Amino acid sequence: MKILVTGGSGQLGREISKQMSSEHQLIIPTLEQLDIVNYTQVKAIFEQVKPAAVIHCAAYTNVDGAEGDHDGAFKVNVVGTQNLAAHCLQHYARMVYVSTDYVFDGQSSKDYREYDQTNPLNVYGKTKLLGEKMVQQLLGRHYIIRTAWLYGDGHNFVKTMLRLASERERLQVVNDQVGSPTFTQDLTTVIQNLIITDSYGTYHASCKGNCTWYDFAVKIFELTRKNIQVEPVSTDLFPRPAKRPSRSVLENYMLHMTIGDPMRQWEEALQDHLKQLGQ
Incomplete structure (x- = not known):
């Protein structure tokens, strides 16, 4: 299948390129391309490539930055998504739209299923949810895939912790936000x-289980046998512009009910990732 991939330089885009290029013809343009x-650029690339599918990974993902740059986040996450969905419709291409657990407010004590009420707390979550609605309204042949706490080949929490471990002996990490760390390799599957x-x-597609x-x-x-003292602290100790949901755990209910759920326990996936990093 000929697949156009947006956001190819991000951690999910890199994994898609690595994992799917042997079975599919992947077209991965740069941001300059x-x-x-830009509606005209989107139109031109669809006419040139004629993809059978689009995997839309590109997004404005700076959660705190979006609070002071609503227009920037809206342009990428809503207008950009609308442009792609409209051209998918014209070219009869199916579309994968990668979304987020931040479409929920985190007030539920239960894991969120796909049909549960959304209520984003921040600009990033609101614009990603609007992007979902654009896809739903414009295109029948779509897969909206919400994921959470993503890590892989790129900048992420795992890399940050490993870097800090080489610089410090003691760390403070928040202990009142709960989610499911998800390896890009599992999400790509x-x-x-x-x-x-x-x-x-x-x-919903996040690794199984949850943690703070x-x-x-x-x-x-x-898992990396590093002797680091980690102190659990409240989110209030690290004030951030964007409010985060306190418990945004996703249940992969629709995967389980349809094609099957290949996602691993988060600890197993993490161990695999750390081995790949040589840790």
Whole structure:
């Protein structure tokens, strides 16, 4: 299948390139070649490439930055997504839209299923949710895939913890936000499995189980045998412009009910990632 991938330089885009290029013809333009906000550029690349599918990973992901740059986040996450969905419709291409657990407010004591009420707390979550609605309204042949706490080949929490471990003996990490760390390798497997089916709709795809950021850090240091003292602290100790949900755990309900859920326990996936890093 000929697939156009946006956001190819990000950690998910890199994993898609690594994992899917042997079975599919991937077209991965640079930001200079494709600015998704530019309607003319989007139109031109669709006419040139004629993709059978689009995997839309490009996003404005600076959660705190978006609070002071609403227009920037809206342009990329909503207008850019609208441009892609509209051209998918014209060219009869299916579309994967990668979304986020931040579409929820984190007030539920239960894991979120796909049909649960959304209520984003910050600009990033609001614009990603609007992007979802654009895809739903414009395109029947879509897969909206919400994921959480993503890490892989790029800048992420795992790399930050490993770097800080080489600089300090003691760290403070928040212990009152709960989520599911998700390895890009596992998420790419879901995308790969879904995109060849006609099981269109909204899916949750995060690694199984959940933890706090503190638990996540402790597990990283345990698996890498680093003797770092980690102190659990409240989110209030690190004021940030954007409010975060306190418990945004996703249940992969629709995967389980349709094509099957290949996502591993978060600890197992993390161990695999750290081995790949040579840790």
